[in-house]
Amino acid sequence: MTAPTPAVTAEPRTDAPGPGAYMESELTSQPDTWAHAAAIAAEQRLLPAHGERVAVIGCGTSWFMGQSYAWLREAGGFGETHAFAASEALLHRGYDSVVLLSRSGTTSEVLEVSQRIPAGTRTIAVVGDAASPLIDLVDDVVALPFADEQSVVQTRFATTALALFRASLGESMTRAIEHAGVTIQVDIDPELVEADQFTFLGQGWTVGLAHEAALKMREAAQSWTESYPAMEYRHGPISIAAPGRVTWHFGPPPAGLAGEVAAAGARFECDDFDPMAQLVLAQRVALQRSRARGLDPDSPRNLTRSVILDA
Amino acid sequence: MTAPTPAVTAEPRTDAPGPGAYMESELTSQPDTWAHAAAIAAEQRLLPAHGERVAVIGCGTSWFMGQSYAWLREAGGFGETHAFAASEALLHRGYDSVVLLSRSGTTSEVLEVSQRIPAGTRTIAVVGDAASPLIDLVDDVVALPFADEQSVVQTRFATTALALFRASLGESMTRAIEHAGVTIQVDIDPELVEADQFTFLGQGWTVGLAHEAALKMREAAQSWTESYPAMEYRHGPISIAAPGRVTWHFGPPPAGLAGEVAAAGARFECDDFDPMAQLVLAQRVALQRSRARGLDPDSPRNLTRSVILDA
CATH class of the missing domain: 3.40.50.10490 (Glucose-6-phosphate isomerase like protein; domain 1)
Known part of the structure; x- marks a missing residue:
């Protein structure tokens, strides 16, 4: 058995002006990226339909955003919605659709879980990197390249995905x-x-x-x-x-x-x-x-x- | 509105021989209390039947034990089982039975949630204190007074409830x-x-x-x-x-x-x-x-x- 070794997949930083420069520019862009997400109605329509039973899957930050989306979707009367960490997803429950949220679309557990989803379930990836390997494993893709990031500590990709989700549920994002x-x-x-x-x-x-x-x-x-x-x-x-x-x-x-x-x-x-x-x-x-x-x-x-x- | 004020409900300690004396005697009794729980088959039969869709509800430690039980019950093929913190329970999902786990049976959120459970749902309380106010609000009671505790930091009540749950799913507790x-x-x-x-x-x-x-x-x-x-x-x-x-x-x-x-x-x-x-x-x-x-x-x-x- 080979021990897992994390691998760096981001482009190396060559021009960073100082510690946290990427994080700072990315987090301060959030009003703009949220407005963009709220405006892309065609992409919002790719998300699960009203009445479907849905699982939302992610790791780390994406799992937490999935928790928020799941609660809002279910409370809004759109259908029962369960959020899972990819490694702990219970896929035998008979979901109509599964939403896979991943900035990079390369996270091992997300790729693995995407291949365990029962046939007949619609799968939708929400990704930052439109060239990710995940896009070939799902039925539909919502790409948010305008919210992708260079900082390892992600900020705007996660919140922009949540802005997309909130808008898709009919909520105005103007106040946020x-x-x-x-x-x-x-x-x-x-x-x-x-x-x-x-x-x-x-x-x-x-x-x-x-x-x-x-x-x-x-x-x-x-x-x-x-x-x-x-x-x-x-x-x-x-x-x-x-x-x-x-x-x-x-x-x-x-x-x-x-x-x-x-x-x-x-x-x-x-x-x-x-x-x-x-x-x-x-x-x-x-x-x-x-x-x-x-x-x-x-x-x-x-x-x-x-x-x-x-x- | 009156601000919530936590109230002490345990008997005052009068004879404690030193810091953590209750916790020590309680935690070291766990092999005995687990054996007791594994042996009370009649109480185990009060838990939800095979095939039912179940919510398990608790606060703090009881929520965590509910998570373990939910996973084991569903993985064992007994039926879909969701664990909730009492304050965040989603009760509109059409559960066949709800299990309420509470050492004291007096916790405000557990009492409150017990009154929000839709009619027609069977309710089962698993408590340490058989005189708790919760027992009048549910259909069935599993009391584990032999595992009740005096320490504020609970140990054996929680694990003894989990031993009961595991045994009810057909698992031998001998090795544990x-x-x-x-x-x-x-x-x-x-x-x-x-x-x-x-x-x-x-x-x-x-x-x-x-x-x-x-x-x-x-x-x-x-x-x-x-x-x-x-x-x-x-x-x-x-x-x-x-x-x-x-x-x-x-x-x-x-x-x-x-x-x-x-x-x-x-x-x-x-x-x-x-x-x-x-x-x-x-x-x-x-x-x-x-x-x-x-x-x-x-x-x-x-x-x-x-x-x-x-x-």
Whole structure:
């Protein structure tokens, strides 16, 4: 048995002007890439039809965006929708369609799972790289090359896919785009850059955003970060709340949470921006924390742009 | 609106001989309580019948045990089984039965969700305290008073419920019980007691055990701990692996994982014990880390035995 070895698939950086330069330019472009995704109605129509039973599959960031899409699609009455990490997907459940989300379209588990989908199931890939090997393995392809990225720590591809999903469900993205236009510019409180620990919380569709915010902080800044459904926080994880630590909620928080976090001595972050615009703010905190620690989120420790296992 | 205030519901400790005394006596009783659960066939028959579509609902530890049960039940061909945190349960999906797992049977979200279950769905509570208010809200009750606990950080109630579930699916618990008989006694490596950080991993039914191990370490020892499906680990979280940190896999690990963790400089923990016996070992590490830090897992910071919100 050959041990799997991650392989770098991105083009080597030759002209990067400094640590996190790609991440910075990519995350600040999100209002534009979201607007683009919201406008491409033909691509949105390739997504699963109303009433279908759907699985959404991805790895890491793509899994978290799949969680948000699944919740919104099902809550919107479009049909039961289950999100899976590719390695843990339960494909025997009789899905009408499977959506495979992958920036690179080269991730080993996504390619592998695409070949285990039962015949008769429609498969739709949502990818950043339109030349990916995944496109030959599926029935339909939604390519978002305008949101592809060079940074290993991805930001805009994930959120742009979610903007596409939200728009496909009939939601206007105008408010989210306006809010992100603000959160790419506001000053970041230095206390957030220096905090010891972050816990991100959400409810319903924003649980996936909380997981994604935590992953950004972990990858970019090697910080201690956690994430949970908000009401689960009191069932154990609140034991970590303390002075110097931050609890950050995406979307309207449950009653009483702010007080409980304050009682534990931690800082409670929450605002009225669209939750995707809040995520942009968390991405910016991750970038600033990364730079403050002398790290480079464009090529972080132990990570590559796409995880490919040698056969 | 009144802000929620957690309330202590356990009897006050009056005779505790020292920090973590309850947790220690409870966790070391697990081989006995598992054997008891495996033997109560009449209670096992109260669980959902073969072929039913089932939701399993809990909070915190009970949610994680529900994840393990759901995976095993569905993989065993007993029927589609979805696990939910009580606050995020999707109850409109047309389940035949709902299993509500709660040590105390007093947790606010569990009581609340029990009243949102559509009429015609059979409801089954699995509780530690047979006098809980939950028992009047369900069709059937499986009480496990022999596994109830006094420590706030729960160990044996959760695993005993899982032993009941596994036995109900036709699995022999003999090997798990034998292995736990070993893992309650083996020496704990001091390096584990001193480690900076733990990441717990699993696949399939052991993903729930990984989440539970992380929660124990967090609650009991206020340690930095994370948990993921094993193949997700390379999609970001492995950025945290470093010397002085531990990556611990429940059950047989995927090919190559040990090498990747070693390459990142972290310690890789994995053995051939039944995964529930491995969890007992993780509980013991959490207890020793708690004591080494001068903490008391029987009444940890910010936590109560049951989370009850004032109306």
